[in-house]
Amino acid sequence: MSEVRRKIIPTKHPMPHQDAKERCHNFNEVALGYDEDTAVAEAQRCIQCKNSPCMEGCPVEINIPAFIKKITERDFAGAISIIKEKNNLPAICGRVCPQENQCEKKCTVGKKHEPVAIGRLERFVADWEMAHGSRSVKKAKPNGKKVAIVGSGPSGLTAAADLALMGYKVTVFEALHMPGGVLVYGIPEFRLPKSIVAREIASIVELGVEIKTNYVVGKLGRVDELLQEGYDAVYIGTGAGLPSFMNIPGENLNGVYSANEFLTRNNLMKAYRFPEYLTPIRVGKRVAVIGGGNVAMDAARTALRLGAESYIVYRRSFEEMPARREEIEHAREEGVHFEILTSPVEIKGNEEGRVTSMVCQRYELGEPDESGRRSPIPIKGSEYEMQVDTVIMAIGQGPNPLIQQTTPNLKTNKRGNIVVDDTTGQTSIPGVFAGGDIVTGAATVILAMGAGKRAARAIHEYIQSKG
Amino acid sequence: MFRIVAKKELAPRIKLFDVEAPEIARKARPGQFIILRVDEEGERIPLTIADFDQKKGTITIIFQEVGKTTELLGELQAGDSILDFVGPLGCPSEIERFGTVVCVGGGVGVAPVFPIARALGEAGNRVVSIIGARSRDMLIWEDEMRNVSSELLVATDDGSYGIKGFVTDILTGVLSREKVDRVVAIGPAVMMREVCRVTPESIPTVVSLNPIMVDGTGMCGACRVEVGGKTRFACVEGPEFDGHQVNWELVLKRSKMFVEEERIAMERGGCRCQENARR
Ligand SMILES: Cc1cc2nc3c(=O)[nH]c(=O)nc-3n(C[C@H](O)[C@H](O)[C@H](O)COP(=O)(O)OP(=O)(O)OC[C@H]3O[C@@H](n4cnc5c(N)ncnc54)[C@H](O)[C@@H]3O)c2cc1C
Ligand SMILES: Cc1cc2nc3c(=O)[nH]c(=O)nc-3n(C[C@H](O)[C@H](O)[C@H](O)COP(=O)(O)OP(=O)(O)OC[C@H]3O[C@@H](n4cnc5c(N)ncnc54)[C@H](O)[C@@H]3O)c2cc1C
Ligand code: SF4
Ligand code: SF4
Numbered sequence: 001m002s003e004v005r006r007k008i009i010p011t012k013h014p015m016p017h018q019d020a021k022e023r024c025h026n027f028n029e030v031a032l033g034y035d036e037d038t039a040v041a042e043a044q045r046c047i048q049c050k051n052s053p054c055m056e057g058c059p060v061e062i063n064i065p066a067f068i069k070k071i072t073e074r075d076f077a078g079a080i081s082i083i084k085e086k087n088n089l090p091a092i093c094g095r096v097c098p099q100e101n102q103c104e105k106k107c108t109v110g111k112k113h114e115p116v117a118i119g120r121l122e123r124f125v126a127d128w129e130m131a132h133g134s135r136s137v138k139k140a141k142p143n144g145k146k147v148a149i150v151g152s153g154p155s156g157l158t159a160a161a162d163l164a165l166m167g168y169k170v171t172v173f174e175a176l177h178m179p180g181g182v183l184v185y186g187i188p189e190f191r192l193p194k195s196i197v198a199r200e201i202a203s204i205v206e207l208g209v210e211i212k213t214n215y216v217v218g219k220l221g222r223v224d225e226l227l228q229e230g231y232d233a234v235y236i237g238t239g240a241g242l243p244s245f246m247n248i249p250g251e252n253l254n255g256v257y258s259a260n261e262f263l264t265r266n267n268l269m270k271a272y273r274f275p276e277y278l279t280p281i282r283v284g285k286r287v288a289v290i291g292g293g294n295v296a297m298d299a300a301r302t303a304l305r306l307g308a309e310s311y312i313v314y315r316r317s318f319e320e321m322p323a324r325r326e327e328i329e330h331a332r333e334e335g336v337h338f339e340i341l342t343s344p345v346e347i348k349g350n351e352e353g354r355v356t357s358m359v360c361q362r363y364e365l366g367e368p369d370e371s372g373r374r375s376p377i378p379i380k381g382s383e384y385e386m387q388v389d390t391v392i393m394a395i396g397q398g399p400n401p402l403i404q405q406t407t408p409n410l411k412t413n414k415r416g417n418i419v420v421d422d423t424t425g426q427t428s429i430p431g432v433f434a435g436g437d438i439v440t441g442a443a444t445v446i447l448a449m450g451a452g453k454r455a456a457r458a459i460h461e462y463i464q465s466k467g
Numbered sequence: 468m469f470r471i472v473a474k475k476e477l478a479p480r481i482k483l484f485d486v487e488a489p490e491i492a493r494k495a496r497p498g499q500f501i502i503l504r505v506d507e508e509g510e511r512i513p514l515t516i517a518d519f520d521q522k523k524g525t526i527t528i529i530f531q532e533v534g535k536t537t538e539l540l541g542e543l544q545a546g547d548s549i550l551d552f553v554g555p556l557g558c559p560s561e562i563e564r565f566g567t568v569v570c571v572g573g574g575v576g577v578a579p580v581f582p583i584a585r586a587l588g589e590a591g592n593r594v595v596s597i598i599g600a601r602s603r604d605m606l607i608w609e610d611e612m613r614n615v616s617s618e619l620l621v622a623t624d625d626g627s628y629g630i631k632g633f634v635t636d637i638l639t640g641v642l643s644r645e646k647v648d649r650v651v652a653i654g655p656a657v658m659m660r661e662v663c664r665v666t667p668e669s670i671p672t673v674v675s676l677n678p679i680m681v682d683g684t685g686m687c688g689a690c691r692v693e694v695g696g697k698t699r700f701a702c703v704e705g706p707e708f709d710g711h712q713v714n715w716e717l718v719l720k721r722s723k724m725f726v727e728e729e730r731i732a733m734e735r736g737g738c739r740c741q742e743n744a745r746r
């Protein structure tokens with residue numbers, strides 16, 4: 001063991017990237033992925049811990065040392081089979097998981113050096129499988145029971161896949177015309193190519209899962225009707241899609257978008273290829289994105305790629321920014337400007353009702369608030385005007401309200417999130433389970449998937465116990 | 468895919484489709500709408516449910532060709548299919564026994580007024596309908612509206628049929644002639660605004676707003692309107708609102724958000740197949 005440890009390369013093998021000067025003009029993927037030799041070399045950094053602490057950090061319970069070992073043996077097919085025992089969206093997780101807070105945070109190698117690049121290795125084998133043709137799927141024997149899933153985001157898809165593997169007949173109902181939730185409408189192409197999302201969803205469909213798009217539960221069948229129609233259980237994974245605005249003057253001027261609208265036009269509707277694709281988008285010359293999370297980074301980098309000068313306007317400082325470091329770094333490399341300790345108080349427009357400028361106020365940091373971050377305090381008299389044609393609000397999303405409004409007796413908290421039992425995902429209605437952003441508020445792909453996995457198990461127990 | 472089972476041309480550039488969508492037909496109520504996408508490159512556009520037939524499992528839409536997407540839609544024939552068709556969206560109209568209700572429909576807005584007028588009549592109201600168009604050939608669904616109304620009055624801008632003038636001219640007459648308990652108006656924003664100017668605050672005046680939409684499920688906020696000083700998402704909280712409370716100036720300005728892009732889209736040329744070949 002000590003012999004192995006001496007040989008450890010202290011840093012992760014770097015991820016090859018599209019050059020920043022190039023990539024700020026296109027929507028192609030930024031991170032290019034490891035090649036076989038790099039993947040094997042990175043896999044060799046893993047010391048194969050017996051207690052595998054990394055696994056504790058993975059909400060979908062991937063056997064991390066086992067799949068990494070297969071990579072060192074160049075058995076990539078073997079590696080992906082191990083991952084797919086637990087995770088049906090590996091190419092997605094390998095790209096967008098905040099690994100630094102999950103598996104890699106617990107990695108033993110990470111105590112002294114940089115942790116093993118688990119996410120990059122996961123991405124590598126998932127991409128390898130796609131490039132080398134899909135392996136045959138083992139469909140489970142039908143058990144005669146039916147489960148309805150509401151919402152096709154990562155949470156719903158994970159629950160669907162796990163239940164299908166247990167023999168359930170699963171139908172996923174999705175309001176939009178394309179499945180994937182935030183993976184297709186929110187996260188941009190340059191971070192998560194839509195062809196990859198489509199491939200991973202196709203592999204879930206191959207398990208026998210039926211996906212009904214263009215189906216708004218609550219407007220067509222309600223949750224209680226789905227139960228009456230013979231579904232043995234329902235899983236709600238409807239996400240946090242309701243955009244927040246600041247309630248400042250001028251917010252309804254032309255040129256003010258929610259991040260959701262801006263990203264949906266561009267990702268789901270492919271407005272960056274207008275007019276070949278017919279959905280329009282307008283960015284103008286200077287764009288201000290309000291907020292400091294991943295959503296804000298995605299909007300700012302998208303605006304840049306559409307040809308605008310792009311600014312992140314954030315109330316606190318870099319340290320408090322909730323976005324992943326990697327994303328902030330990428331945005332800076334590409335030329336996104338940061339106006340920190342700043343927030344708008346008014347948006348001004350011209351006669352036609354179009355945005356012409358934004359009045360901002362400077363902030364300083366005070367004592368830590370309940371979130372533990374130092375709270376921003378406005379500086380009196382610091383107002384100044386910033387010339388912009390577009391303002392994108394990326395200050396958070398609330399729970400999608402439709403299901404709660406149309407499902408009597410479904411218990412919610414004061415923010416409108418569905419209340420569930422933490423371990424099972426059971427709601428206040430028997431046979432109705434929920435998980436992902438609709439329960440936790442806006443969180444991460446992997447936490448939403450973990451909730452889907454736990455609920456699938458609980459749904460199985462619930463249906464079995466009914467006989 | 469959603470098959471078009473019947474197509475009719477009601478007036479120049481105004482077309483009617485019956486679309487096979489049995490699940491939506493089962494749930495649809497007057498005042499609700501659908502969102503469709505013609506094909507893979509298409510944008511999502513909202514259209515009101517003009518009628519629904521649960522037995523045949525069809526939804527009727529009536530649309531005016533005003534830009535690229537409605538033009539592409541108009542090129543489809545009976546037997547063709549629409550790629551995406553989702554609904555019923557929005558809140559249904561409030562249908563109660565109010566007494567006397569005046570239903571005003573302008574231009575293609577006559578279509579969405581029809582199911583509301585019918586439901587109001589069935590609920591025991593006296594329904595006075597006023598419909599209008601630029602000229603006689605642009606007038607749609609006159610017979611349908613007459614069938615569901617106690618009285619039907621018609622106006623054309625050029626006087627080629629009915630009285631010469633606007634629907635608001637007739638409305639002013641009706642208001643001075645009898646007690647009206649409620650007004651429902653659907654048509655171009657300017658027409659709805661004028662109706663709200665004619666009706667006193669004491670008569671509830673319901674309008675159906677048509678802001679630009681994307682998802683239609685409350686997820687993007689493109690459809691923001693201001694009602695009573697508050698921002699509302701028309702796709703989930705509307706599309707019907709109290710017309711006296713609507714900020715009309717904002718409605719009109721926001722509808723012009725993408726005029727430049729809409730012109731560019733029209734210039735893209737009609738035939739998609741040629742473009743694909745060039746790519
Ligand atoms: C721009 C952006 C970037 C992000 N980047 C990252 C990242 O890099 N890494 C990360 O881990 N997380 C990221 N997140 C967060 C992550 O995407 C979410 O936490 C995750 O997608 C939540 O999954 P979900 O399945 O709960 O819901 P969602 O992904 O929101 O999916 C919910 C689905 O339900 C559908 N739906 C809603 N109501 C109904 C209804 N009534 N009937 C039928 N269908 C309905 C919706 O249309 C949607 O498709 C990002 C989020 C955004 C917005
Ligand atoms: C709830 C609702 C119900 C409607 N019902 C009907 C109906 O029954 N019959 C009918 O003919 N029209 C209806 N409309 C209007 C119809 O949606 C627009 O005429 C159509 O979207 C125009 O698209 P286009 O590409 O052909 O024209 P464009 O040239 O793109 O646009 C022409 C004008 O239509 C409006 N518009 C453009 N895109 C959208 C969009 N995505 N959503 C909404 N409005 C848009 C804008 O004001 C624009 O200036 C309705 C709109 C709403 C919101
Ligand atoms: S799914 Fe996420 S947390 Fe789990 S191993 Fe992969 S990158 Fe780590
Ligand atoms: S903790 Fe790190 S080194 Fe240990 S098994 Fe997991 S990945 Fe390998």
Ligand code: FES
Pocket residue numbers: 679680681682683684685686687688689690691700701702703
């Ligand atoms: S159309 Fe997106 S919220 Fe109304």
Ligand SMILES: [Mg+2]
Pocket residue numbers: 510534535536729732
């Ligand atoms: Mg258009």
